[in-house]
Amino acid sequence: MQILSVSSGWTLFLKLVFPIVWTTFFGTFVGVILFSEDGAYLIAGGMITPMLAKAIALTFLLVGFALFYWLFMRLKRVDVDNDFLYVTNYFKARRYPYHNIEKMVENQYLMFRPVRVYFKEAGTFGKKITFLSSKEFRGFLDNRSDIARLVEKRDFVEE
Secondary structure (H helix, E strand, O other), X not given: OOOEEOEOOHHHHHXXXXXXXXXXXXXXXHHHHHHXXXXXXXEOOEEEOHHHHHHHHHXXXXXXXXXXXXXXXXXXXXXXXXXXXXXXXXXXXXXXXXXXXEEEEEEEEOOEOEEXXXXXXXXXXXXXXXXXXXXXXXXXXXXXXXHXXXXXXXXXXXX
């Protein structure tokens, strides 16, 4: 039994590394603005009041957190073998039999190919999961026509 990773190498970076580095950098920056002495900020040749600068900085940080959750934190790593789909969020892992897959929707966004897998029955990660597919996913589908039938392709379409 050989297990093949069909998730992109970008998954770990986008799910863990990038949000941690971004939060550390911009969290420190926003902290400096929030706890700095009152004074005017010179931005783009104009003056911004301290309260407005603090509101803008905090909004920027909160919008960043929301985008990370919406875009990256829900990504999963997916591996496959002959009988199961193995799904992990890097903290816990579960396996799903192929007969539990209702459909797969593959999207194309520039260099990323997110695939949303819909299950017939909800599991630990819910009724659907999303992963970034790699080149190995195409090869896997070429070898497994029964699973390839479940894949719908969409280009630049939002769900």
